[in-house]
Amino acid sequence: MRITDLEVISVRVNHRGDWLHVRLHTDEGLTGIGEASHGGFGPDRDAIVSAILLHQCQPVLRGRDPSAVVPAVSALRPLVDGLATATAVSACEQALWDLAGKATGLPVYRLLGGPSRERIPLYANINRATKERTPEGFARSAAAAVADGFRAVKCAPFDGMDRAHVRDLDQRARRRLGLDCVAAVRDAVGQEVDVLVDCHSYFDVATALEVATELRRCGVSWFEEPLPTVDLDGLARLRPLVADLELIGGETLFGLEGFWPYLGKGTWDVIMPDVKHCGGIGALLAISALADSRGVAVAPHNPSGPVAMIASAHAAATLPHLRALEYAWGEVGWRESLVAPAERIVDGELVLPTCPGLGMALNEDTVVAHRGPDSQGSG
Numbered sequence: 192m193r194i195t196d197l198e199v200i201s202v203r204v205n206h207r208g209d210w211l212h213v214r215l216h217t218d219e220g221l222t223g224i225g226e227a228s229h230g231g232f233g234p235d236r237d238a239i240v241s242a243i244l245l246h247q248c249q250p251v252l253r254g255r256d257p258s259a260v261v262p263a264v265s266a267l268r269p270l271v272d273g274l275a276t277a278t279a280v281s282a283c284e285q286a287l288w289d290l291a292g293k294a295t296g297l298p299v300y301r302l303l304g305g306p307s308r309e310r311i312p313l314y315a316n317i318n319r320a321t322k323e324r325t326p327e328g329f330a331r332s333a334a335a336a337v338a339d340g341f342r343a344v345k346c347a348p349f350d351g352m353d354r355a356h357v358r359d360l361d362q363r364a365r366r367r368l369g370l371d372c373v374a375a376v377r378d379a380v381g382q383e384v385d386v387l388v389d390c391h392s393y394f395d396v397a398t399a400l401e402v403a404t405e406l407r408r409c410g411v412s413w414f415e416e417p418l419p420t421v422d423l424d425g426l427a428r429l430r431p432l433v434a435d436l437e438l439i440g441g442e443t444l445f446g447l448e449g450f451w452p453y454l455g456k457g458t459w460d461v462i463m464p465d466v467k468h469c470g471g472i473g474a475l476l477a478i479s480a481l482a483d484s485r486g487v488a489v490a491p492h493n494p495s496g497p498v499a500m501i502a503s504a505h506a507a508a509t510l511p512h513l514r515a516l517e518y519a520w521g522e523v524g525w526r527e528s529l530v531a532p533a534e535r536i537v538d539g540e541l542v543l544p545t546c547p548g549l550g551m552a553l554n555e556d557t558v559v560a561h562r563g564p565d566s567q568g569s570g
């Protein structure tokens with residue numbers, strides 16, 4: 192079996208971005224799918240990732256045997272020079288595993304030596320679904336996610352922050368509003384549900400400590416990205432000052448080389464490799480093994496569509512020390528119809544698919560109904 196073509200499929204989601212996919216075609220009619228969403232920060236990020244997939248990844252993959260995943264990924268790796276290329280390569284890696292599984296008739300987690308579990312524990316990221324950015328708005332989303340069966344919810348309630356002016360009055364007010372949202376979420380879900388807080392890198396050490404005090408008051412220990420990931424010195428200073436909280440990060444890092452500086456220094460308690468950016472399924476496992484050797488837990492970052500969700504789940508299924516996988520709760524009503532068979536979530540856990548490969552395919556009717564601007568190429 193040989194790879195013949197590469198297709199980029201985008202679907203419109205919301206103001207936070209679209210879901211971008213790569214589909215590899217073969218001369219035997221099998222196809223493999225991977226997700227390449229959120230590969231940058233500007234408005235053109237999907238167009239850039241799409242161009243990388245078509246003009247840089249496709250020439251490397253054409254003519255290759257997709258069931259030889261590792262050599263194909265090794266050939267793609269020199270393309271990685273930043274988040275956009277890392278995202279494109281990571282998406283191709285997922286699609287290669289999908290094809291390798293289909294070629295052998297096995298689910299990907301079987302090829303990886305698993306599974307360790309049949310269901311993947313999830314936490315509900317309510318942030319993207321919460322359009323009313325008030326304590327009441329966050330509380331409503333959190334209560335609805337808990338009613339859906341989730342036992343942990345994550346919010347990122349600090350909006351319109353400017354790290355260069357963290358002490359301005361306006362910034363203090365925004366910080367206060369964010370913390371009021373956290374308190375409202377805690378009130379809405381009670382003490383039995385975990386509340387996770389993502390700070391989106393908005394603070395410096397001093398303001399991070401102020402926020403930490405409020406998080407303790409709300410019974411929150413998950414302290415995600417209080418400082419920018421590049422601020423290794425700041426993170427090293429903050430680390431002992433919030434020893435009672437869990438410092439979490441790493442959502443856009445690529446490969447072992449991306450995570451090692453933090454794992455070597457003991458910066459984080461939990462790392463969040465993202466299957467869309469870290470190098471894919473195999474990289475997520477290698478990074479997780481390194482984290483495990485340092486006593487660091489793994490909770491894959493995944494505020495993504497159902498394809499990245501399933502790709503993450505295959506990796507997560509084999510991890511001996513998985514914390515939980517992120518789930519983008521309530522983002523769009525048609526999410527369930529984008530892939531077939533649909534994601535099965537029971538009591539806040541994803542039921543592993545059993546079909547060969549990743550175990551699902553895009554539903555063409557839904558793709559057509561929500562087609563995004565960056566779809567390119569053909570099978």
Ligand SMILES: [Mg+2]
Pocket residue numbers: 389391415416442
């Ligand atoms: Mg985050």
